[in-house]
Amino acid sequence: MLDAALIKECADPSLKPAIVEQFVAAAGSTDPLAVTVKSGGRLILVPKAKSADEAMTIVREHAGKAVVRVGLTQLPAGLGVKDAADVRPDLVDGCENLRKGTSMFAKVLRIVAKWYGNPKSEDVFPQIFEDAVYAWKTGEFEGVSVFQAQDPGDEAATPSREHPRQSDTSGDNSSDDTSPENPQENSSVGSAEMRIDLSRIGGK
Known part of the structure; x- marks a missing residue:
């Protein structure tokens, strides 16, 4: 379980602490140095990093060649970076990883919620959350690359089209x-x- 103080200080304020905990439990890791590498849908075994430098060495070795996820939120490494050497080491900082990861997951939630028509009923949220976690893990939702997609922002929270x-x-x-x-x-x-x-x- 994530430390409440860490969530309060670092997590995206648009997400409730309970949602942050559920997100990390479902899609993240308890180890801020955790690095997961997949290629062609297959998991590539990498040595367990014992330091931030070791974690970044693994990340830079595979970034651009495979799907690399890092840290507490298993944030995708190398998004928008052309050279693996440019991947920033703050990915393995617990607070920064939580900040970036929850901010991006909040965007994914808005994308999924918009697809559902931005329902207000709390009964629908579990399904939206489940789909958002799946989109986070796969990188796609309904054929859209969620990490590169534009944030619907306020539009997702306002039923402007239907009402x-x-x-x-x-x-x-x-x-x-x-x-x-x-x-x-x-x-x-x-x-x-x-x-x-x-x-x-x-x-x-």
Whole structure:
């Protein structure tokens, strides 16, 4: 079990501590130096790292050639890095790994929740969580590479497509999204047209 102080200090604040614990228990490791290497779906046996330097040596040896997962959250190593030598050693720092891993997992949760239509019922969350963990382990969800995918962000938390009226009052972001369109619609359909007509009548 993760230390509560570590979760409070390092985990993504958008995730409840209980969710962080469940995530690490389901997809992570209790060892901050843990390195897992897979190639072609097969697990490659690597020596157990006894120090951060040893862990990073293993990571750099396999990054770019195989799927390498590191640390408490089994964070994918080498994402967006062209040279294995550029992989940062903070991957094996417990706090930093937890910070990056939970932040990325929160994004994966939002991606999955959006696919489900962002349901508000807590009864659906276990299924969303299970699918998010599976997506974390495989790197994909419904054909989308979740680690490279764009974060749906606030959109995932706002049912803007299914329930536009609710989203209008749910927050500032949704109102900002609709504000450029509504005045134009109102001006072409409502009061502005009436003003034009009135001025023409007045001119005659």
